[in-house]
Amino acid sequence: MLKLENVKKQYKGFELNCSLEVPEGCVTGLIGKNGAGKSTTFKAMLGLIHTDGGQVSLFGKPVRELGAKDKERIGVVLADSGFSGYLTVKDIISMMEHLYPHFHKEDFRKKCESFELPLNKKIKDFSTGMKRKLQVLAAMSHEAELLILDEPTAGLDVLARDELLGLLREYMETEGRSVLISSHISGDLEGFCDDIYMIDKGSIVLHEETDVLLSDYALLKMSDEQYHALDKSYVLRHKKEDFGYSCLTNEKQFYKENYPELVIEKGNIDELIMMMVRGEE
Amino acid sequence: MKGLLIKDINFLKGQKQFFGILAIMMIVFIFSYSNFAFVISYVTIMFSVLVITTMSYDDYENGMCYLLSLPVSRKQYVTEKYIFSILSILSGLVSVLVIVIVAAAVKRSTLMAEEIMPAVAASILIAALMVGVTLPIQLKFGAEKSRIALMGVFGAGFLGAYAVVKICETAGIDVMAFLDSIFIDNLMTTVGGAIVLGGVFLVVSYMISVKIMVKKEF
Incomplete structure (x- = not known):
């Protein structure tokens, strides 16, 4: 159209x-x-x-x-x-x-x-x-x-x-x-x-x-050590935080299964915008 | 097109002050000075300016962007403004002529064709000139900047005319007698000529305006 x-x-x-x-x-x-x-x-x-x-x-x-x-x-x-x-x-x-x-x-x-x-x-x-x-x-x-x-x-x-x-x-x-x-x-x-x-x-x-955005995208929060050990294949953006790093992924399930110790937040669209704009590739 | 005309006519409903002042001026000039020729030119020319008001209203708070997203093409917008101008000039002229004829009858004064016709011809020409010059400038520069541009154009026009009169005077040509000979000696030809000249001027101006509008960014 x-x-x-x-x-x-x-x-x-x-x-x-x-x-x-x-x-x-x-x-x-x-x-x-x-x-x-x-x-x-x-x-x-x-x-x-x-x-x-x-x-x-x-x-x-x-x-x-x-x-x-x-x-x-x-x-x-x-x-x-x-x-x-x-x-x-x-x-x-x-x-x-x-x-x-x-x-x-x-x-x-x-x-x-x-x-x-x-x-x-x-x-x-x-x-x-x-x-x-x-x-x-x-x-x-x-x-x-x-x-x-x-x-x-x-x-x-x-x-x-x-x-x-x-x-x-x-x-x-x-x-x-x-x-x-x-x-x-x-x-x-x-x-x-x-x-x-x-x-x-x-x-x-x-x-x-x-639907994909809400089901597969997520914010991962982790310490510096966890970040350095992380497989970053599905990390779209990362950002340095006081506690370590937050990362935006489009493969929530992958990290859920392979890194059960990470804090995984179901991102809403506002957080997504923030990370896409402010985070680094 | 009809929708746009209706919009512009609706704009005029808010112009009560303008029409009020126009009516007062008309009464003053008809009853105090019996200057019918002036009243005819004054009213017709004032009506020709109405189109500028409608364009400023269209432009109010960046309204042109929205207007052009309605089923209105850029060319249609320009065409409607010229049609509106011609309609407003004609309605001004017709209504002032009716008022003048009635006023003359009330005052029991005779209306001389020699007085009225040159005024009609001059009004048509000046009104066409006003519209023809103002519309492209307004479209090109927008409501704010075009005021400065128009002051420049009309200032230059007056200076040019003044210079021509002065040069003719030094060359020994009596400009007023020359104009009288055109206007008074051939009344109907003069009015016809004014309509044709005004029309040609408006057509040229319209073509320029369309070009400006097509190129314009909003």
Whole structure:
């Protein structure tokens, strides 16, 4: 559905070199710290920036050739952009019904009301969370086949986040739909994504299915002596600690069987990010 | 396209102050000075500036990125802005003409075609010039930087025109008499000419704007 092959973009002090794919029917997550290149990747896949190399294709078409008709098939949430603050939800409804042939006007209005978004208030007076809710609801309002969501849960409280993730799950119940979602809250991704890409300094440093990530990846904690005696074949990253070393592995079972004396912690995605970014290869 | 036009018209709902001041100025100039020609030019040109407001609103908090991820191509965005400009200039012109005709009837003063028509022609030309120069600059530099660029362009334009008048004066050509001969002697040709000239100018400007927009990064 969406494919990026060696997409390059050079900025002063930053270089993006990214390949990723969102297959049909899948929810793919993109994680990385601030400034890692997530938003640049999203801009590249939406054709908002001109890339210096590589290929971006959406629905099998190069993104440069994408017309308005193709864009009807995607729903977008962007981290640092949204509807103009000088419009109201009512204004947006009248605009959207002329932009999208499959816009569910009444359903959208009802959902806005249930998420407590005032219909007649200017969006610039909305809180960050309200703006985000509006964008997510708008993205899901017109039968899009692909959702491209950059930080859709940023600025939301726990309840609103849970409700929105519920809506996204509901959206995925229709066959053939796909989602690409980035978030810095790993909990959102753990329970929702089929596979996860991790981006750091503009490059993809890890791609794994979420199930594998949660079942086979782990953090090993050990003393200096244990570290030196360790078979490091399946150590992805290591980091010096006060107590000795911590290591990230993608073969938890191997170390469990061969080194029963090691402390093995089932890593969550946050710890994984920390180790992938801060640990040494 | 229709969705974008609706959005821009919705933006105008927030422009009550702008329309209020415009109405006050109109009343003052019609009833205190009976200067119909000025009112026509003033209102039409002010309406031509509305498109810039809509573009600043689109750009508010980096909104262009999101707008272009909706089913809107870059070319469609530019096309809609030119259509919106033409519609706003025409609606300004038509409404001010209606108001002037009604006001003249109320005041029992006769409207002279010699007074009105040159004002209509000049308004169309100036409004087309304003839109044609401002849109590409606004697209190229964005809301903030384009103000400086526009000051430069219009400043240079005025200086150029002033220089031409001065040079003509030293050469013994009476510019005002020359303009009068164009405007007053051939009323309908002048209005027609203004529309054609304004149209050509807008087409050229549109082609430049599309090029700028296609190259732009967001």
